[in-house]
Amino acid sequence: MPESQGTTSPLLSLKGVSKSFGGLAALKSVDLDLLPGETVGLIGDNGAGKSTLIKILSGVLAPDSGRLLIAGKLVDFRTYNVRKARQMGIETVYQDRSLGEKQPLWRNVFVGRPVTNRLGFIRVQARKRATMEILQQHVGLRGTGITPDARIKHLSGGERQGLAIGRAMYFDAGIIILDEPTTALSLKEVDKVLAFVGGIHHRNKACIYISHNMGHVYRVAHRIVMLDRGRIVGEYAKASLSLEELGTKLIQIQAVTEGQTL
Amino acid sequence: MISALLNKFRIQVGISGVLICLLGGFMLLSPRTFLSARIYISFGSTIPFTAILALGLTFLVIAGELDLSFPSVMAISGLAFADIFLYTQNPLLAMIAALLVGGFAGWVNGLLVVKIGVPSIIATIGTQFFWRGLSALLASGLARNIVSVRETTLHHVFVGRLGDLVPVQAFWCLAIALALGVILNRHVFGEHILFIGDDIHTARLMGIDTDRVRMLLFVFFGVVSAFVSVLICLEMANWWPTQGEGYLLLVFASIFIGGTSVFGGEGTLFGTLVGAVIIGIIEAGIISAGLSGFWTRLVYGFVIVVSVSVYSMVFKTGR
Numbered sequence: 001m002p003e004s005q006g007t008t009s010p011l012l013s014l015k016g017v018s019k020s021f022g023g024l025a026a027l028k029s030v031d032l033d034l035l036p037g038e039t040v041g042l043i044g045d046n047g048a049g050k051s052t053l054i055k056i057l058s059g060v061l062a063p064d065s066g067r068l069l070i071a072g073k074l075v076d077f078r079t080y081n082v083r084k085a086r087q088m089g090i091e092t093v094y095q096d097r098s099l100g101e102k103q104p105l106w107r108n109v110f111v112g113r114p115v116t117n118r119l120g121f122i123r124v125q126a127r128k129r130a131t132m133e134i135l136q137q138h139v140g141l142r143g144t145g146i147t148p149d150a151r152i153k154h155l156s157g158g159e160r161q162g163l164a165i166g167r168a169m170y171f172d173a174g175i176i177i178l179d180e181p182t183t184a185l186s187l188k189e190v191d192k193v194l195a196f197v198g199g200i201h202h203r204n205k206a207c208i209y210i211s212h213n214m215g216h217v218y219r220v221a222h223r224i225v226m227l228d229r230g231r232i233v234g235e236y237a238k239a240s241l242s243l244e245e246l247g248t249k250l251i252q253i254q255a256v257t258e259g260q261t262l
Numbered sequence: 263m264i265s266a267l268l269n270k271f272r273i274q275v276g277i278s279g280v281l282i283c284l285l286g287g288f289m290l291l292s293p294r295t296f297l298s299a300r301i302y303i304s305f306g307s308t309i310p311f312t313a314i315l316a317l318g319l320t321f322l323v324i325a326g327e328l329d330l331s332f333p334s335v336m337a338i339s340g341l342a343f344a345d346i347f348l349y350t351q352n353p354l355l356a357m358i359a360a361l362l363v364g365g366f367a368g369w370v371n372g373l374l375v376v377k378i379g380v381p382s383i384i385a386t387i388g389t390q391f392f393w394r395g396l397s398a399l400l401a402s403g404l405a406r407n408i409v410s411v412r413e414t415t416l417h418h419v420f421v422g423r424l425g426d427l428v429p430v431q432a433f434w435c436l437a438i439a440l441a442l443g444v445i446l447n448r449h450v451f452g453e454h455i456l457f458i459g460d461d462i463h464t465a466r467l468m469g470i471d472t473d474r475v476r477m478l479l480f481v482f483f484g485v486v487s488a489f490v491s492v493l494i495c496l497e498m499a500n501w502w503p504t505q506g507e508g509y510l511l512l513v514f515a516s517i518f519i520g521g522t523s524v525f526g527g528e529g530t531l532f533g534t535l536v537g538a539v540i541i542g543i544i545e546a547g548i549i550s551a552g553l554s555g556f557w558t559r560l561v562y563g564f565v566i567v568v569s570v571s572v573y574s575m576v577f578k579t580g581r
Contacts, residue, residue, distance in 0.1 A: 060467060082469030097467050100460040102527040111457055112469030120450045149270075 041221030158189025368484020459526025
C-alpha cells in the first residue's frame with residue numbers, strides 16, 4: 001500500500017464519467033481515484049468498459065458526461081487529446097496498438113511527439129541515441145543485437161511490450177496505463193513484464209494495470225477495482241484479501257449482475 | 263557495412279539494376295538510337311509528367327490510400343488553365359486557378375474518404391467520372407488551342423529548354439523528388455504518413471491526427487495532378503478533353519515497379535522515380551529495336567508482373 005493514502009491528493013480523478021456508443025452504455029457514472037505511487041488493477045470481463053475507460057484517460061475518446069482531474073486540474077475535453085494527455089504525464093501502453101510494425105524503433109519511440117526542429121524536421125541522430133538509451137536502461141535488451149534501426153516486426157512480443165513500457169518510462173510519465181500488456185506473451189516474457197510493472201511505483205509513479213488475468217493483476221496491484229457492464233462493482237485493497245477470495249468475489253458479482261439481467 | 267547498406271536499400275539497388283539491364287539491352291539492340299543524346303532529351307521532356315504524378319501518388323499509397331481520379335482532375339484543372347489563359351492572357355493567374363481547382367478536387371476526395379468514410383478506391387472512381395464529365399460538359403467536348411502560351415515566361419520556366427536543349431521539366435521533376443524524399447524520410451508529416459499506412463488505429467492511439475493528415479494528402483495530390491496538367495498544357499500548347507487519360511495505369515505501374523507496397527506503411531520515392539523512367543523508356547526501346555508498337559504493352563505487362571512477383575517473394579507479403 002502507498003504509505004500516505006488519505007493525506008495526499010489524487011494524481012488523477014474521474015468523477016461520474018459516462019460514455020455510450022449508439023445507445024449502448026459503455027460506462028455508467030464511473031468514479032476512480034489514482035494516488036501517487038499506487039498501482040491500481042482494473043479487472044473485468046470483455047465488454048466491461050475497460051478499454052473505453054482507458055481511451056478516455058489517454059485522450060482518444062471524450063466522455064458524454066463527467067469530469068476528469070489530473071493533478072487537481074480539471075481537464076477540458078474539447079481540447080483534450082493524446083498529445084495533451086502526454087503533456088500532462090499520462091502514457092498508455094496498449095496490448096498491440098502501441099507500435100508501428102513496419103517502422104524502425106527510432107521512429108516508434110518518438111511518433112506523435114514533437115522532437116523536431118522548428119520547421120518540423122526530425123532530429124534523427126538525437127532520436128537514435130535516445131532509443132539506444134531506452135533499450136539499455138529501461139528495456140534491458142543489452143547485447144541482443146537489437147538496434148534503433150531494427151523494425152518492430154522483428155521483435156518478440158515481450159520485447160515489444162518492453163519497448164512500449166520503456167518509452168513511457170523514458171518520457172518520465174507520472175501515470176502509466178497498461179492495457180492487457182501480457183496478452184499473447186510467453187510465460188517467461190509475462191514474468192519480465194510483470195516485474196517491470198511491479199517496479200513502476202518505486203519511482204513514485206502511478207499505474208493503472210488492466211487485465212482479465214486476475215493472477216497478474218493481483219501480483220502487481222495495491223488496489224483492485226472491478227468493472228462490470230460499465231459500472232465499478234467492487235474495490236478492494238490487496239492486503240485485505242487473497243487471490244482466491246478475489247476470484248470468488250468476481251464470480252459472485254458476475255452472478256448477481258447476470259441474475260439482474262435475466 | 264556495405265552488405266548492411268545493400269540490404270537496407272535492396273529495393274533501390276534491385277530496381278536500378280533492372281533499369282541498367284533494360285538500357286544495356288536497348289543499347290545493344292539499337293545502338294544508333296540509344297547511344298545518342300537525342301533520345302534522352304526526348305525522355306527528359308516526357309517522363310517527368312508520369313514521374314511527378316507517380317511521386318505524388320506514392321505518398322497516398324504509403325498512407326494506404328488510392329486515387330484513381332487524378333486523370334480527370336488533370337482534365338478539369340487543365341481546362342481551368344486553358345480557359346482562364348485564353349480569357350485573360352495571364353498564364354500565372356491561369357496556373358494558380360488550375361492549382362486551386364486541383365486542390366479543391368483533392369479536397370472533395372478527402373471529404374468523401376476521410377469524413378464520410380467511403381473507401382478511397384470507390385470514392386475516387388466516382389469523382390473520376392464526375393470531373394471527366396464536368397470538363398467535357400464545360401468544354402462542349404472541344405479542345406483548346408493555346409499556342410500563344412509558348413511565348414510566355416511561365417512556359418520557359420516550367421517546360422522550356424535549358425541551353426535550347428535540356429527540358430526544364432526534368433529539373434522540376436528531380437527537385438520535386440528530392441523535396442518529397444526529404445519530407446517522407448525526415449519530416450514529421452512523412453512519419454505520420456508512414457504510421458497511418460502501417461496501421462491507422464495505432465497511429466490514432468499514438469496521437470497522430472489521422473484525419474487531418476489524410477485530408478492534406480488528398481489535397482496535396484489534387485494540386486500535384488493540376489500542376490502536371492499545367493505542364494502538359496504548356497508543353498503541348500493545347501488542352502484536349504481526354505487529357506490525362508493515358509496516365510492512370512502508367513503511374514500505378516511506376517509506383518509498383520518501384521517497390522512501394524500496396525499494403526501501405528512503406529515505400530520509396532527513388533523506386534517510383536526509377537519505375538517511371540523504366541516505364542518511360544520501354545516504348546522507345548521497343549520501337550527503335552524494330553519491333554511493332556504492339557509489343558509495348560506486352561513488355562509493360564511482363565516487367566510489372568515480374569517485378570511485383572520478385573517483391574512478393576523477397577518480402578513475403580502474401581496473405
